[in-house]
Amino acid sequence: IPPYQHVFAYQRELRRLFCQEGWQIVQSHINALSVFPLHAAKNAGVPVRIAHSHSTSGKGEYAKNAVKAFLKMQANRYPTHRFACSQFAGEWLFGKGADFDVVYNAIELxxxxxxxxxxxxxxxxxxxxxxxxxxxxxxxxxxxxxxxxxxxxxxxxxxxxxxxxxxxxxxxxxxxxxxxxxxxxxxxxxxxxxxxxxxxxxxxxxxxxxxxxxxxxxxxxxxxxxxxxxxxxxxxxxxxxxxxxxxxxxxxxxxxxxxxxxxxxxxxxxxxxxxxxxxxxxxADYDIDRQAARLAEKYLELLRKAG
Missing domain, CATH: 3.40.50.2000 (Glycogen Phosphorylase B;)
Known part of the structure; x- marks a missing residue:
């Protein structure tokens, strides 16, 4: 797959891959940039499309923050479901009051x-x-x-x-x-x-x-x-x-x-x-065994609902 900076080639090849493999779930972890792979997933007919927010923005990165602000306006357009590593990260990408699940990053305790x-x-x-x-x-x-x-x-x-x-x-x-x-x-x-x-x-x-x-x-x-x-x-x-x-x-x-x-x-x-x-x-919320089991259950639930 070409790098995401080559937007059109990136989405074209992802759509081809998603159609070829027939995956039922595509989950993107690239924050505001998730617009691009999830757009390709939607065009490929993927039924469960998850945007996962892991970051926010801060002072000083003016050009990067401008791009993030623009992409955030499309953040809710292509996912069918939304995850975030924290309440703060979810509200930053999807907006306050948006419906998303907090899925903590986890470690081996x-x-x-x-x-x-x-x-x-x-x-x-x-x-x-x-x-x-x-x-x-x-x-x-x-x-x-x-x-x-x-x-x-x-x-x-x-x-x-x-x-x-x-x-x-x-x-x-x-x-x-x-x-x-x-x-x-x-x-x-x-x-x-x-x-x-x-x-x-x-x-x-x-x-x-x-x-x-x-x-x-x-x-x-x-x-x-x-x-x-x-x-x-x-x-x-x-x-x-x-x-x-x-x-x-x-x-x-x-x-x-x-x-x-x-x-x-x-x-x-x-x-x-x-x-x-x-x-x-x-x-407990950061226990990788507990979070892995929870995530597996969530995937099955989403598949059943997409059904």
Whole structure:
């Protein structure tokens, strides 16, 4: 299938594929851009067409936001049903009062439980010394994730705490520019770029605090993962409070780096026994086994009704 930027070829090939395979359900996860595949699905006669909202919009991305605003006007035209990863994301794409199901992104709960053994091993593997204060961030290097602001925050933290280290997990087109900013601030060596990781539960265990100053998020599943690992979480106040599973997330403004630095320097690293005490009950909606079963039941229900 051609990339969606080639709109007409993209829709033509999708329609051909949908007709050829005869699929009864097409579910699109590309937010406002779902207009295009679901238009093709409708033309191919697919009876169940689901638009799934995973994101919103934020300050600064003017051109992208203009396109999103235009496409949102068609968001309810082609789907027969609507899903969203949060109430906030659903209302953003489909409108307040629209009929949609919240289907939370899910994780393997046991996999993200804190392990003191994993913490010690991972910190040793990363070359962390003693009780260094480790601030962690997980996210693609894009404008949305607001890495420049995060470096501003850590610059202030580093001036107050000699033991502070910032670990950045992820990859993306803006990584090189962030590396340059780190060098300009004289923070090379104290800000570490870990790239993509396949051992995220262990990496979370190595953190002492988790930060996510995103310009916008549909929900931010990494915040749920971090909470499951027992971490104190500092999130931007543009993120929906629905992500606050533990009831202990701190939501801070993204126009004041000093507030973030104060919060980080005012908090102490969690004791291992405290982090191990995170219970399952608050995370029930994010249990992948439970959500997979619920989604399967929903598909069967929709097929019966389309019938």
């Amino acid at each position: 046991d996999g993200f439980s804190f392990s003191a053994e994993a913490r010690a091993k991972t910190r040793a593997d990363l070359g962390l010394v003693g009780d260094q204060f480790v601030i962690g961030h997980v996210g693609r290097f894009t404008t949305q994730k607001n890495h420049g602001f995060l470096i501003d925050v850590f610059d202030q933290v580093a001036k107050r705490r000699d033991d502070a280290v910032l670990l950045l997990v992820g990859a993306g087109e803006a990584e090189a520019s962030v590396e340059c900013l780190v060098a300009e601030r004289g923070l090379a060596g104290r800000v570490r770029f870990l790239g993509q990781r396949a051992d995220m539960p262990d990496v979370y265990a190595a953190f002492d605090a988790f930060v996510l100053p995103s310009l916008y998020e549909g929900l931010c599943l990494v915040g749920v993962e971090a909470q499951r690992s027992g971490l104190p979480c500092l999130l931007s106040d543009t993120i929906t409070r629905e992500v606050d599973v533990s009831g202990e997330c701190l939501f801070l403004p993204i126009d004041d780096s000093l507030v973030w630095a104060d919060a980080l320097c005012g908090s102490e690293a969690r004791v291992d026994t405290d982090r191990a005490a995170v219970g399952d009950a608050p995370f």
